[in-house]
Amino acid sequence: MRPRSGPTVEHRILAVRLRLLRERAGVSLAAAAQALQAHPATVRRIERAETGLDARQVRVLLDRYGVPAADAEPIIAGLGAASLPGWWHQWRDAMEPWQQEVIGMESSAGLVRTWHPGLVPELLRTPAYAAALDRVLHPDGDPARRERRVELLRERQRRLSSRGARLWALIPAAALHTRVGDQRVMDEQREALAEAVHSPHVTVQVVPLDHPPHPLTGVPPLHLLRVSAPEIGDRAILETPGVRVDIVDDPDAVMNHSMRIDAACAAAPRPGTPFPVL
Known part of the structure; x- marks a missing residue:
């Protein structure tokens, strides 16, 4: 069903x-x-x-x-x-139940802040990178369903860009060293990141490998969504891959996550700093 x-x-x-x-x-x-x-x-x-x-x-x-x-x-x-059903309704056959709530919020968010401890954040992934990672995470998965998931990601990225929503990503340099797919896939992904930072709505900070620990060190993937509607508070999404996804709406807990990502971004090299050479 x-x-x-x-x-x-x-x-x-x-x-x-x-x-x-x-x-x-x-x-x-x-x-x-x-x-x-x-x-x-x-x-x-x-x-x-x-x-x-x-x-x-x-x-x-x-x-x-x-x-x-x-x-x-x-x-x-x-x-x-x-x-009315959300635009993502047509992809619900390829979605996890929790994704529907997250994408519903993301689709109206004016600001998305994201951190991933070891991979390029989802909203900045190229289709080839996303597909290669999906093959690792779902080795026995249906190729057609995989393609549907990649299509959904591309549509999420397109809509975020067309609305002019801001995307602020904090990435450890380890994410650029973790090879997903072959070298061509990684080269393309790196070029896409370098191009993304020229968008007025995208901010990318890369934490060098030799950087000291920061408030998000060891924290699983974290995303903060801000919707410009007084009735809807910010949401924090914490992912534990393969285990669970926690969608946090308690204001105090969300504020705690927001303060941690603020501090981590403040400790990282300033936006616009060239990516580390691989």
């Missing part, structure tokens, strides 16, 4: 607004559920964007919360856009 496409940011924003309206009205989950003639878990799932948005349910909730018609109508009008 194919996984359900993750919620869009528009869906998340509307879900948060419904929760805030309920809380401001002093209505409990149980009372809201009673208005819907449903279980409180249904309201909780609506407020967490874990289920589709039903216009009848939303109208009932807004009425129960005493929302004036002038305030309710824009919310109802936004249901159509919030209910």
